[in-house]
Amino acid sequence: MLRGKLKLPEKARRAFPDRLGSIVAGFNEKDEENRGLNHGFELGEELETFQPNGFGLDRELDDYKVEDEKSDGELGFRAPQKPDRDGADSVSFSDVFAADEKRSDLEYEFSQKEINLEKLQRVASSGLPDGGGLRATAWKVIISSSFAHLQLLLGYLPASRDLWEKELIENQSKYAKLKEELLLSPSQFSKREDEPLRSNKQYAGSDADGQLARHDVSTDDHPLCLGQASVWHQYFQFTEILEQIDRDLLRTHPDMKFFSSNSSLSRKNREAMRNILLLFAKLNPVIRYVQGMNEVLAPLYYVFSTDADEKNAANAEADSFACFVRLLSDSVDHFCEQLDNSSVGIHSTLSRLLGLLKANDEELWRHLELTNKVNPQFYAFRWITLLLTQEFDLHSILRIWDCLLSNPFGVQEMLLRVCCAMLLCVKTNLLSGDFVDNLKLLQHYPKINIEHLLQVAQDISPDTSSFCLSP
Amino acid sequence: MVLVLAIGDLHIPHRAPDLPPKFKSMLVPGKIQHIICTGNLCIKEVHDYLKSLCPSLHVTRGEYDEDARYPETKTLTIGQFKLGLCHGHQVVPWGDLDSLAMLQRQLDVDILVSGHTHQFKAYKHEAGVVINPGSATGAYSSITYDVNPSFVLMDIDGLRVVVYVYELIDGEVKVDKIDFKKTATATTHSAN
Numbered sequence: 267m268l269r270g271k272l273k274l275p276e277k278a279r280r281a282f283p284d285r286l287g288s289i290v291a292g293f294n295e296k297d298e299e300n301r302g303l304n305h306g307f308e309l310g311e312e313l314e315t316f317q318p319n320g321f322g323l324d325r326e327l328d329d330y331k332v333e334d335e336k337s338d339g340e341l342g343f344r345a346p347q348k349p350d351r352d353g354a355d356s357v358s359f360s361d362v363f364a365a366d367e368k369r370s371d372l373e374y375e376f377s378q379k380e381i382n383l384e385k386l387q388r389v390a391s392s393g394l395p396d397g398g399g400l401r402a403t404a405w406k407v408i409i410s411s412s413f414a415h416l417q418l419l420l421g422y423l424p425a426s427r428d429l430w431e432k433e434l435i436e437n438q439s440k441y442a443k444l445k446e447e448l449l450l451s452p453s454q455f456s457k458r459e460d461e462p463l464r465s466n467k468q469y470a471g472s473d474a475d476g477q478l479a480r481h482d483v484s485t486d487d488h489p490l491c492l493g494q495a496s497v498w499h500q501y502f503q504f505t506e507i508l509e510q511i512d513r514d515l516l517r518t519h520p521d522m523k524f525f526s527s528n529s530s531l532s533r534k535n536r537e538a539m540r541n542i543l544l545l546f547a548k549l550n551p552v553i554r555y556v557q558g559m560n561e562v563l564a565p566l567y568y569v570f571s572t573d574a575d576e577k578n579a580a581n582a583e584a585d586s587f588a589c590f591v592r593l594l595s596d597s598v599d600h601f602c603e604q605l606d607n608s609s610v611g612i613h614s615t616l617s618r619l620l621g622l623l624k625a626n627d628e629e630l631w632r633h634l635e636l637t638n639k640v641n642p643q644f645y646a647f648r649w650i651t652l653l654l655t656q657e658f659d660l661h662s663i664l665r666i667w668d669c670l671l672s673n674p675f676g677v678q679e680m681l682l683r684v685c686c687a688m689l690l691c692v693k694t695n696l697l698s699g700d701f702v703d704n705l706k707l708l709q710h711y712p713k714i715n716i717e718h719l720l721q722v723a724q725d726i727s728p729d730t731s732s733f734c735l736s737p
Numbered sequence: 738m739v740l741v742l743a744i745g746d747l748h749i750p751h752r753a754p755d756l757p758p759k760f761k762s763m764l765v766p767g768k769i770q771h772i773i774c775t776g777n778l779c780i781k782e783v784h785d786y787l788k789s790l791c792p793s794l795h796v797t798r799g800e801y802d803e804d805a806r807y808p809e810t811k812t813l814t815i816g817q818f819k820l821g822l823c824h825g826h827q828v829v830p831w832g833d834l835d836s837l838a839m840l841q842r843q844l845d846v847d848i849l850v851s852g853h854t855h856q857f858k859a860y861k862h863e864a865g866v867v868i869n870p871g872s873a874t875g876a877y878s879s880i881t882y883d884v885n886p887s888f889v890l891m892d893i894d895g896l897r898v899v900v901y902v903y904e905l906i907d908g909e910v911k912v913d914k915i916d917f918k919k920t921a922t923a924t925t926h927s928a929n
Contacts, residue, residue: 453738453894478859478866480902480913488901488912489740489890490763502768 368392372400393717394668401664402573405566406589408671434581441584448548449541452498456487504548507555511543514560519660524568535571538583539563542590549591553601558648561655563590565663593653596678600651615650615682616642622686626726630693638701645708649685653677657688657711669720680723687723739815740768742791743889745775745824745852746872748801749783753874757886759910760873760903766790769890771815775852775870776824777801799824799853812844816893817919821846825853825869831880834860837867847919848891848898854878857887857902859915866917868900875905 571582673680776799871887
């Protein structure tokens with residue numbers, strides 16, 4: 267082999283298993299570059315990316331999967347520690363090269379004046395690198411643009427890089443103002459109203475003892491006021507929703523310290539998420555808050571607040587709110603009970619899923635629909651409304667969302683494809699089981715290789731049998 | 738932002754059958770965090786009703802209360818404020834500010850809530866504030882028959898207390914607001 271002739275440094279020699287030792291031209295420099303990159307890379311992540319190309323790295327893949335699980339809680343903090351991990355060294359050179367290429371691709375893209383959205387989405391569909399702010403930035407751009415079908419300016423972060431700074435600041439101030447308007451507690455509200463009063467009369471004479479001055483507020487606001495316009499009344503109407511939100515937040519990703527520990531950081535995170543959800547509930551009186559919205563918010567907030575760029579991470583709350591609103595605006599109809607049976611409701615989406623399945627695998631469709639009568643409502647309802655956040659662990663969710671966001675036709679379209687792929691991937695198990703087995707399998711979806719799943723999803727042919735093609 | 742309801746001297750069933758309906762419609766569970774009651778409820782049913790509005794209920798003994806186990810005085814700390822509770826029939830002369838001030842200094846509280854006179858009062862003196870929520874049912878007192886139903890709701894927010902006085906005058910609910918701040922240091926006496 268070439269190894270001996272090239273006199274690779276000790277570390278490098280360990281890094282490359284023999285069978286791939288031939289691809290070492292220019293390797294030395296690459297190695298330096300990698301160590302020098304302050305982002306580092308998630309090796310487990312990259313391995314998964316290249317699994318379908320059959321580099322025969324299954325063995326290592328398993329190891330990294332295990333490590334992934336263990337360090338899930340510190341996902342956001344892995345980047346700086348990367349070079350120290352021993353196990354991290356033995357990865358294939360081509361993976362390193364490809365990951366590196368992807369990272370520099372993205373960075374190049376972001377440094378352009380006008381971002382090529384298609385290219386960004388293409389890169390996203392094969393997985394965005396963790397660490398650094400690349401994923402966060404990419405998501406912000408994609409989420410914003412995919413909802414700008416009416417006007418380019420509707421997007422959160424427009425494709426033109428110059429406008430980013432301005433847009434971010436504008437949005438953050440809008441968010442702060444909204445918070446002030448809607449999230450203030452009534453006593454703080456009344457305190458603000460009293461400021462001008464206080465200066466003129468009230469405290470002039472209150473130095474003296476004696477009867478305290480009274481002000482008639484029968485027509486104004488008071489805590490027991492039952493009027494609709496009363497700040498107090500509105501405040502109390504939301505206490506029930508607030509309790510629900512708090513309860514759900516405590517249950518979000520209980521295995522991750524980022525969300526569920528008692529540390530002040532984790533509490534700050536929960537408080538930020540609570541503000542976002544409450545604000546959303548107040549701005550959308552029709553659907554208010556539905557259990558599960560916290561699960562959709564969690565990956566967004568996580569990615570934005572673990573952004574390596576300090577300034578961006580500090581504004582994670584405002585950014586997550588904006589993106590959360592945009593993301594949900596697409597699927598908001600699913601949450602509204604009255605629309606259940608309409609053409610935009612959840613039932614129609616479920617039947618589209620079945621149509622897709624039928625077009626791709628009639629045997630499985632027949633088995634589920636006719637033989638076992640497994641109604642898609644039993645399993646796919648949660649998949650679709652919560653964008654698959656309840657079916658996989660956070661790391662896989664991030665990867666899947668990369669793919670969902672990469673579809674130029676929108677998140678919902680890709681979501682249906684991924685759901686269909688999920689069914690196809692467990693086809694043999696489904697075919698061999700009865701109603702109870704099928705249901706149990708689909709409601710507790712087994713761990714599978716995410717890259718494989720997404721590959722299947724992308725290969726699915728669209729359902730052209732029905733008239734309503736996706737927008 | 739803590740809402741505290743100060744209520745008392747209902748004298749149910751001896752002098753009044755029930756709270757006025759307009760008051761009852763306003764007092765719903767879920768809004769109030771504490772209830773402090775000066776006394777003279779007088780029966781257990783009234784105690785249970787108040788408990789249903791809010792689980793944190795504090796009562797002191799009035800001379801007509803059927804339950805002999807209520808204490809004569811009570812102190813509690815809510816937020817930055819120390820509140821004292823006493824029915825008031827023990828303090829003679831009834832309703833006299835100086836005597837109440839003495840009791841307040843004894844209990845060492847910022848706000849003293851006492852009743853018995855069935856007249857709403859809110860006084861400020863150097864040791865603190867004395868609040869009399871009056872009678873919630875408008876029952877006649879040992880002193881007079883001319884009583885308007887009234888109760889008090891305090892919004893304690895940091896060092897500031899907003900006192901909302903609810904009075905039923907000629908069949909209409911009148912709400913008044915009183916604002917005061919506790920000085921940061923107990924010894925200095927100044928307006929903020």
